[in-house]
Amino acid sequence: MRFHADLHMHSRYAYACSRHSDLVNLTRSARRKGVTLMGTGDFTHPAWLEQLRTSLEPAEPGLFRLRDEIDREASAPLPASVAEAPVRYLLSVEVSAVYRQGGRSRKIHHLVHLAGFDQVERFNRELAKVADLSVDGRPTVGLSSRDLLEITLACGPGACLVPAHAWTPWFGILGSKSGFDSVEECFGDLSEHIFALETGLSSDPAMNRRVSALDRYRLVSYSDAHSPPIVGRESTLFETDLDYFAVLEAMRTGKGLEGTVEFFPEHGKYHVDGHRACGVRLEPEETRRLGGRCPVCGRKLTVGVLSRVEDLADRPSDQPTDRRPRGAAGFVNLVPLPEVLGQILGVGPRSKKVAMEADRLVAALGAELVILRDLPGEVLAGQSPELAEAVVRMRRGQVGREPGFDGEFGVIRVAGD
DNA sequence: GGCCAGGTAACCCTGAACCT
DNA sequence: AGGTTCAGGGTTACCTGGCC
16 A cells, blocks of 8 residues: 655654644644654653553554554544544654764764564663663663664564664764764664665755765655654655555665655755854855855854765766666655645744644645645645645745755745745 | 734753853 | 853743734
8 A cells, every 4th residue: 555654753752842742643643644654753761652552552563553542532623534544653763872983973863663562672671771761752872873773683573773864964874063974984884784764854865866875775754743743744655565564675675665755955954054143054165165164253154964965975966867776766845734824824834824724625635745745736726726826836846945054944935925 | 802923931961162 | 171151952831012
């Protein structure tokens, strides 16, 4: 079957995450957005793990579903168009590895997926030796990425590790602040066990494919949701059985990995370079000319994702041909529905007006991802001509782009002025 | 009056940068 | 050398001021 997966997620027990991120709200949001397979996030956290154990029951191999009465609670307020959609969970966590290597301090985030609670128990037992797992759903461990991978692999069949938001400056494996120049440099003798990278909001596959050294990795994309409404803002489309090992095989080989749903990379918070405090936004060549220093205050600039890609790229950016390696998945760039509606209505994406209009559209047309990427323009126009115009333009990439920098989101304009 | 935008502090921890 | 400040992760809560 064909389904969207969002495997990078946090619970209410991770720092800087919404207290509304519980299984009911996350499941409800998954249905609204059109996501079928969700990561649990945070399985190292004792309180969250307890909720996972008591609220989930085994479904297909390696996957879990909400128990009936909780599932009904998640569906209750939803319109019939999405209320019955199946949602499955896959055991996931994001781990922050903090260590020194090559004379530099490293802070790298990784996603770990496991195939069952027995594997989780084993993983948590190892991590508890080097971190207090009850502090944060996104545990910070004093382990190298290589050693974290070794612990992961020892958990059993199907256990895997995917570097998270690979290019972002602060915590990406290839990021400017503490990252590496290659996957091999990071994982050493265990590098062959890495087969996929998460692109993050500020890069898309077209950018990644400028680096031929990454051709051997599958590219996946997830939301890193810190609150339920953010679920599915990026996702990965699979065409496999609903089965942990089938999904893993698709990630490993590319067969059954149909593509990713991405932000426009300029939308991300670290696309270009700059210094937020001084309001300075710079393209990579300007940063180089300025020696990496802010032209206003003289302090170090935050070097973004585009700069890092250009540093490591061995292919030109203006190549019109498809740079995908043979068999690699395609992708689409989208703007989340609340932002599109906010621009149309001239209000913010979290306003009541937007919420009401989104409710109406989901009830009439189906899940948000279906509205944004699948339904023909004429069908959308039947509900809202303005939405149809904005979505059709967005699908063609005809959008205004103000790139994000140094933690400031970019703006992708699809409607309004 | 009701709604909304935009700004700011707080949440917690870590490490780097900057200071004495 | 040792201490302090600051910024990052992203959301929530609270405030002011503006608009209809």
